[in-house]
Amino acid sequence: MFITNLKTGCFFLLLIFIIQISFDVPKKSFAQSEQLKITKPYIKVIGKNAKSAAGYMVIENLGGEKITLFEAVGDFGFTMLHTSEEKDGVVSMIHLDNVDIEKGKKVKFVPGGLHIMFVGITEDLSKASTKNILLKFKNSETSFTKTISFEVKAK
Amino acid sequence: MLKEKKVLFPLLFLAFIVVVGSFSYNFYKIILSEGNCDTKTRLANELGGEIDLLDQNNRRVKLSNQAGDISLIYFGYSYCPDICPYDLERNAYVKDIMDKLGKKINLVFVTLDPKRDTSVRLKEFSEYIHKDLIALTGTEEEIEAIKDSYKVYGKSNKKDLTDKTYLVDHSTFTYLTDRNGKVLTFFNRRATPEKISEKMLCFL
Numbered sequence: 148m149f150i151t152n153l154k155t156g157c158f159f160l161l162l163i164f165i166i167q168i169s170f171d172v173p174k175k176s177f178a179q180s181e182q183l184k185i186t187k188p189y190i191k192v193i194g195k196n197a198k199s200a201a202g203y204m205v206i207e208n209l210g211g212e213k214i215t216l217f218e219a220v221g222d223f224g225f226t227m228l229h230t231s232e233e234k235d236g237v238v239s240m241i242h243l244d245n246v247d248i249e250k251g252k253k254v255k256f257v258p259g260g261l262h263i264m265f266v267g268i269t270e271d272l273s274k275a276s277t278k279n280i281l282l283k284f285k286n287s288e289t290s291f292t293k294t295i296s297f298e299v300k301a302k
Numbered sequence: 303m304l305k306e307k308k309v310l311f312p313l314l315f316l317a318f319i320v321v322v323g324s325f326s327y328n329f330y331k332i333i334l335s336e337g338n339c340d341t342k343t344r345l346a347n348e349l350g351g352e353i354d355l356l357d358q359n360n361r362r363v364k365l366s367n368q369a370g371d372i373s374l375i376y377f378g379y380s381y382c383p384d385i386c387p388y389d390l391e392r393n394a395y396v397k398d399i400m401d402k403l404g405k406k407i408n409l410v411f412v413t414l415d416p417k418r419d420t421s422v423r424l425k426e427f428s429e430y431i432h433k434d435l436i437a438l439t440g441t442e443e444e445i446e447a448i449k450d451s452y453k454v455y456g457k458s459n460k461k462d463l464t465d466k467t468y469l470v471d472h473s474t475f476t477y478l479t480d481r482n483g484k485v486l487t488f489f490n491r492r493a494t495p496e497k498i499s500e501k502m503l504c505f506l
Contacts (some may be wrong), residue, residue, distance in 0.1 A: 201384045
């Protein structure tokens with residue numbers, strides 16, 4: 148080891164302490180919306196003039212308490228939170244009022260499972276490259292929103 | 303004591319060899335039987351039948367008049383956002399595999415939602431899925447008759463059909479049929495394109 152004396156040892160301990168603090172502090176002062184990390188947002192669109200589509204993403208809760216997604220809003224149709232369920236080869240869509248993201252957990256919206264369902268679409272999404280979706284969240288104290296740019300995948 | 307040990311170890315070793323050997327043999331047999339074309343996999347009961355409906359070009363088409371000797375048929379609806387596209391894309395991939403092998407098959411989609419899935423809508427839909435997709439619609443009575451002969455489940459989740467945003471709960475099996483629509487076997491959602499292709503080649 149190169150820590151040969153007390154002085155260097157203390158210096159290293161201090162250094163580690165400072166590094167830890169510098170990582171810790173901003174985490175605690177996160178705004179609510181910063182506690183959520185949303186990755187891989189995209190909307191799958193089937194053909195021209197599709198009247199329905201599905202949106203997918205991964206939401207990660209970096210904060211210290213449960214956060215709930217309760218609404219998604221787009222300017223091109225109605226949206227709902229859905230999950231697809233399969234039983235004996237029959238698939239049904241279940242409407243969800245809330246999707247909970249527990250602290251420190253990831254919730255994946257993926258094909259065949261959770262998705263944002265878009266219906267009554269009023270524009271030809273196959274011509275768009277991205278679409279903004281407003282996501283509404285709440286925790287035990289308050290509600291807040293996050294606008295996410297979803298990539299449109301229409302081939 | 304020492305003598306007993308001398309006998310016990312070779313015996314235990316032999317038992318070990320026998321157990322491992324028979325296990326691997328059976329395992330090998332299972333793998334082999336999945337890969338081969340056991341005719342027992344043909345369905346015993348009669349399922350399916352001729353399909354005579356309108357395609358995406360608004361032409362009346364019959365399954366028995368198509369270019370391929372066998373068909374891969376999926377039942378769904380074009381407004382289905384989360385399930386049908388993925389199942390159909392997988393089937394389209396099977397079609398590509400067969401094309402590469404020089405085997406003619408028909409890639410077929412039959413709507414369970416004839417009210418909204420008109421020929422015009424199916425044209426846009428089929429352009430996305432595959433250039434050779436045969437996308438079919440008809441009157442509600444025609445679709446009901448086909449649902450009955452293929453034992454397909456499909457039901458709107460809303461009673462008020464004037465609300466255009468209704469969804470359809472439906473079965474997600476993909477059927478492999480002969481020229482006359484007789485079902486040879488079927489696949490669930492989890493079947494891979496490779497597995498379907500392998501099974502398909504048994505019937506070609």
